[in-house]
Amino acid sequence: MSACRLCPRQCDAARTSQEPGRCGIRTGPGFFRVAKIMAHHWEEPYISGTRGSGTVFFSGCPLGCRFCQNHAISQPIPDKPLPGTDFSVRELAFELVRLAGEGVHNINLVTASHFAQDVPALVRQLRSDGLDLPVVWNTSSYETVQALRALSGSVDVYLPDFKFWDRDVSAGLAHAPDYAHVATQAILEMQRQQPQTVFDPDGLMVRGVALRLLVLPGHHRDAFSIIDWIARELPPDIPLAIMNQYTPFLNLQDQMADYPEMKRRVTTYEYQKVIEHAEQKGLTRLLGQERAAASAVYTPDF
């Protein structure tokens, strides 16, 4: 990986200390940088179940939303390595087999897009170590179709966010004017790989695609456009979690001086309008969130 072009940023970085990627990563092939491994109890009920989701939070992020709730591990700081520990494929598989022993329902890879080239080897190692839990790919959807194709056969459940529609919004909040184009192609590839949604007898998702839409304050009409695309292009019973957990973190407020609406929570009116729009468009498997979900309490302590 002398010039990385793994994600849509195509930044050509060497991913070394001297030349980290735009995602903040300084590790080459065969290594992951991991911020936290834990049983996660606050994902959707069909992912967390009763015993939690076996979650790996990877350090760094190719998208880098300015309001990220995991900003402590996702946003690069100049001249400093990202928080976390480097693991080889074998070392990470060992930790995940240990976590599986705690009874978690699945292995949940959160924002692993910038390590996608090594995930098939990780999953092969997990299978040869005897682990048969579903593998969940938990993603911003800012990833290339080519990278996703390499995951075919390794991922059982795709859990993509659909974050922005309007290119001015995605340019302003994530420096990614191409976000909607990239995300629509990525989600269609996920749906091609896992076209059937399958739940086990306990209601845990074991195969398929389940979407997430985080409603942003002042941008609920952007969410309408996302829902229109979902209703047009995907099956009406695709699971869609409409999330009410946007939290305006105080330490990010200066970064968002040009987006004053992002300094507040989503109103009940905005959230309800998005839910109603999804219902009107005929989407049948909707999951909502209480307003109390908008709390830093639900962000893991990194």
Ligand code: SF4
């Ligand atoms: S994965 Fe990271 S290093 Fe590779 S192209 Fe994307 S931002 Fe650059």
